[in-house]
Amino acid sequence: MKRVFVLILLSLFVKTVSASGLVDYVNPLMGTESTYSFSHGNTYPAVAVPWGLNFWSPQTGENRNGWMYASTDTVIRGFKQTHQPSPWINDYAVLSVMPLSGELKLNHKDRGVGFSHNNEEVHPYLYSVTMDNGVKVALTASRTSSVMEVEYPSLDGQYFVIDAQHGGCKVDIDQMRRRVTGYVKNHNGGVPANFTNYYVMEFSHPIAEKGVMINDFLFAGRSVGEHDRVCGYLRFIIPEGEKLTVKISSSFISPEQAQLNFSREVKNKSFDEVKESSVSQWNSLLGRIVVEDDDEEAKQTFYSCLYRVLLFPREFYEYDADEAPFYYSPYDGEIHDGYMYTDNGFWDTFRAVHPLFTLLYPEVSERVMQSLVNVYSESGFLPEWASPGHRGCMIGNNSLSLIADAYVKGIRGFDTEKALQAMVHQTETQGEPLSVGRNGYQEYFSLGYVPYPDYYEATAKTLEYAYADWCLSAFASELGRADIASDYESTSYNYRNLFDKSYGFMRGKTRSGEWVFPFSPEEWGGPFTEGSSWHYTWSVMHDVEGLSQLMGGHENMTFLLDSMFNAPPLFNYGTYGFVIHEIAEMVALDMGQYAHGNQPVQHAAYLYDYTLSPWKTQYHVREIMDRLYKPTPDGYCGDEDNGQTSAWYVFSAMGFYPVCPGRAEYAIGSPLFDKVTLNMPTGKSFTIFAAENKAENVYINSAKLNQKRYTKNYILHSDIVNGGEIKFEMSNKPNLKRGVEVTDAPTSLTKVSKK
Ligand code: CA
Secondary structure, eight states, X not given: OHHHHHHHHHHHHHHHHHHHOGGGGOOTTTTOOOOSSXXXXXXXXXXXXXXXXXXXXXXXXXXXXXXXXXXXXXEEOEEXXXXXXXXXXXXXXXXXXXXXXXXXXXXXXXXOEEOOGGXXXXXXXXXXXXXXXXXXXXXXXXXXXXXXXXXXXXXXXXXXEEEOOSSSXXXXXXXXXXXXXEEEOOOSSSOOTTOOXXXXXXXXXXXXXXXXXXXXXXXXXXXXXXXXXXXXXXXXXXXXXXXXXXXXXXXXXXXXXXXXXXXXXXXTOXXXXXXXXXXXXXHHHHTXXXXXXXXXXXHHHHHHHHHHHTTOSEEOOEEOTTSOEEEEOTTTSOXXXXXXXXXEEHHHHTTTHHHHHHHHOHHHHHHHHHHHHHHHHHHSSOOSEESSSBOOOOOSOTXXXXXXXXXXXXXXXXXXHHHHHHHHHHHHOBOSSTTSBOTTHHXXXXXXXXXXXXXXXXXXXXXXXXXXXXXXXXXXXXXXXXXXXXXXXXXXXXXXXXXXXXXXXEOOBOTTSOBOSSOOTTBOSTTSSSSOHHHHTTOOXXXXXXXXXXXXXXXXXXHHHHHHHHSOOOOBOGGGOSOOHHHHHHHHHTSTTOOTTSGGGTTGGGGGGTTTOHHHHHHHHHXXXXXXXXXXXXXXXXXXXXXXXXXXXXXXXXXXXXXXXTSSEEEEOXXXXXXXXXXXXXXXXXXXXXETOOTTOOEEEEEEETTEEOOOSEEEHHHHHTOEXXXXXXXXXXXXXXXXXXXXXXXXXXXXXXX
C-alpha cells in the first residue's frame, strides 16, 4: 500500500517535471569556469534558439577576449550578440549593449558592473540578472533577434550603451523614431572585404538624450558615428515600475533584410511571446531523446550536453520575404539561394555531433550536406574549420566523414555527384589556408604517409587522411563508382605505414623512411596534433581489426588499451615548448594517459568491443560519464568544442557510440539511464531499457533486441531508425561470456577471423 502511494507520488513528480519542459534541465553555465590555461569546457551561456544565426551572452571579459563569460569573473560589461564557436577561434560580427545607472561610462574597460551568481537566472531561452547597481536585465532570443527588458533602480542616469566594437562600424540614432541602426564589421579572419553585420534596434520609450563616442572622443548630442571604433549612448526617463524594452535584429545580407528579420521575429511580439517560442523550440528538439530515470543530476548533465550539441553549426542563412532560405556567402561575398552553415571544426565534430544529427535530426544533416556542396562551389574547397569562412585551424579531411556518414544513413537530399567531385578534389590539392585540401598530399600518395618533419603533425595527418579515404571509398561505392572506391580503399590502409611494431605505437617517419628518433609515446606535438602517440595510435576508426592485427591480436590490443588507462599521466610537452591546456587537463582527470579533454582519443574506450572484451568498454565509459561530467560550471574535463565532448556523453548515456562515422552501426557501451526513448522525426521510436541499472551495475549481463537474445557489441543504424527496443539487463559483475565471439565484434575493414 505504502509502495503504491510512493509510486503515485513519483509519477506525479515526473509529470510535473515534463510539463515544465526538458529545457529546464539545461544549465548553460556548464563549462564556463574556464581560463586560457585550464579549460572546464570553454563555453559561454548562449541564449539562443537551436542553431540560431545570432547568440546572446552576458559579457564579463573585455572586448576581444575569447573568454567572454567566465563564471569566476565579477563584473558584467555588456550583453553581447556573439557568433563565437570557441575562444581559440574567437568572435566575429560582435555587437554589445549595456544599460547603466548613474554615471555614463562608455569604454568596456570602465563600464563593468559587479554581479553575483545568486542574482542570475540562466536558461537557453532566458538570461536575467540584477546587477549590484540595481539594474535588472532580462534577455531572450529568437533566430536572428533578441528582446531585452531593463529595469532601472531610479531616475538617476538611465543610460543604454551600444558598443559597435572595432574594425569599422556605424551607430545611427533616430531619436524621433526611437531607433538605432548601423553595422559592425569586426572579425578574426575568414571573411571577404564586404563582410558586414547590419543591425536595427527599437526602444519602447522616448530617447531623452543621445550621443556617440568615436574612437575615444565623446560627442554629446550627435546622432551618427561611423569609424573604426564607435559607441553610442541613449538616456531615458522611465517612471518607476515601467520596463524599457529593447528589440534587436540583424542581418549579414542587407539593412533591409535586418528590418525584415526584425518585423518577422520581434516587432509585434512581447518579451514573453519570444521567450515562449524559444522554450517550445528547445523542448521539441530536446524531446527527440526522452530520458526516464530518478537520477536528476545525470538528467541535468544529459540535457545540458544535448543543448550544446544543438547550438552548432550555426545556420548562417536567412529567409527572404517569401520565406525562401538565402545567405551572404563568407566565401565569395555574394548572395546565394539555399543553405549555409558555419562555426564548426569538423576535426572535433565529425566524431559524434554530426552522427547524432544523421540519427535524430536528419533534416538538419541534409541541409548541412547542401551547405558543404555550396562551400565547394563558392570557394573551391570543402570546409574543415569554418568561422564564418575557411580558418587555418586543425588538420584532416573530416568533411569527407560528414558526407559519407550522412549518405550511408539515408540522407540523399543533396548534389551527390558534386559532393563526390569535391571529396576527391579535397584529397588531391592543397588550399589556402592549409587546413583546406590535403597538406602533404603528394607524399601521402607517393610514399604512403606524410613525412615528418617536412610537414607538421604529419602522423596525425596520415591517420586522418587514411580514415577520410575510407569514407570517400564508402561513399563512392554507394554511388556506384567502383573505380574511385577501390583506389581510396587501398590508400585507407596507409595507417599501416606509420605503425612501429617494435614499439606497438604509431610514430613519425622521415621522408627517407626512418622512424623519427628519439621516440616516447608520452611526447606531445611533433608528428601529432594536440596529443601524443598514446592518443593517436587509436585513430584507425575504419579498421580497428586491422590495427589489432598489427599489434599482434586482440589480447595485445586489450593490454595496450588497459595500459593507457593505467599508466601514470607522465608527459613531455615536446614541440609545444610548454604545458598546453590539454596536457594539464589530462593530468588533472587522473585516468592515466587517457585524455578525454581532447577529441582524438574519445572513441578509444569503445575499442574493447572490437577486441571482444566489451565489459572493459562498459566499465570505462561509465567511469568517464560518472567522473568527468557534471552540470556545473566546472562540469567538463577540457574544451567542449562545438558539441563534440557533449555528444560523446549523449551517445554514451544512451548506451552506444559512433566509433566509425561513415559506417551505419554503433559500438555498444553501458546505458546510463533506466529508459531512454529516441523519437525519430519519421514518427518511429526506439527505446533503450536498462533493468537493474544503478551506479555499481555498469556491466551488461544480457540484452534482447526486439525480444530476441542479442550478444553483439554493436547495434545497426537500421535497427534504431526502423523503431523497436533493446532491453539490457545490468549487473555489478562483468559477463565474461557475452560478446566474445568473432561475430560479435563491430565491423572493420579487415575481417575478424580469430579472437
Ligand atoms: Ca579540443
